[in-house]
Amino acid sequence: MEETGIGIWGVPLAIFAGAIRVSTPFIFVSLGETITERSGRINLGLEGTLVFGAMTAYAVAVMTNSPTLGVLAAMVAGAIFGLIHGWICKFPKVNDIAIGIAMMQFGLGMAFFLGKSFIQPVAPKLPSIPLGGWSSTPQIQAALNINVLFFIGAALALFLFWAFKNTRIGLILRVVGDSTDAARAMGIHPDRVRLLATAAGGSLAAIGGAYLSLYYPGSWNEGISSGQGLMAVALVIFARWNPIGSFLAALLFGGAGALGPALQSVGVTQGYYLFYAAPYVLTLVILIATSSPTRSLAGAPGALSLTK
Secondary structure, eight states, X not given: OHHHHHHHTHHHHHHHHXXXXXXXXXXXXXXXXXXXXXXXXXXXXXXXXXXXXXXXXXXXXXXXXXXXXXXXXXXXXXXXXXXXXXXXXXXXXXXXXXXXXXXXXXXXXXXXHXXXXXXXXXXXXXXXXXXXXXXXXXXXXXXXXXXXXXXXXHHHHHHHHHHHHHSHHHHHHHXXXXXXXXXXXXXXXXXXXXXXXHHHHHHHHHHHHHHXXXXXXXSOOTTOOSSHHHHHHHHHHHTTTOHHXXXXXXXXXXXXXXXXXXXXXXXXXXXXXGGGGHHHHHHHHHHHHTOOSXXXXXXXXXXXXXXX
């Protein structure tokens, strides 16, 4: 009877488990980009930050035998990438998008160059929390074996939602993001705020990279990312710069990314590979649906411009 139930719920269960696994990098990258864009700056270099963070976390975990130190090292590396990006973008007539693309290529190149010697060694993995111990069914146990970073990402989304509305730092970030002139009139230094926001965003994006190399798929190689850093920009727009919305949208993207493996896991042998493209199709649909030359997006920071 239990086997029949699992057969009926096999695909939803696999999608649920896959959504949590796949969504975790999206959660951290999108929350990081939410902070950055709330300050009035866009960072398209997060793909490079994500991959460099994955390499850094894996390398440090191999050398220290500590995945926690690997994550912390990735955060530092991501913050440095953000500081470099933010520092360059403060100069007049510098294009955020062009610098972001340059930083993306720089991060990818540095990760591939420095990470070649760490492709073969095996690093210790990040811990997970087994919430399925109440069941004797292996599928349920596997689906409810959830990495600790997922819960940290959920808590961070709630905290940022509260902080944006109820703290002085959140107020400063929103003022700078909405109007550079108003921020200056209040005695706030916009470039400094954006520099710190970009560093914070890079640090969170690197945590997403650490998850990829230290948990799922749990190895370091040059193809570890599938464009999560770039897709996170569309995800943030879709979520209307709302941290909780970003968390939920990340789960949606994660579920889309889990469709193909879920179908394959229950014995579908033909056509399942088409569903591997679901996250990219979803990104394209979101970008088209949110594009309009006549109206601004609800919730968009006033100082945020893609054509700066």
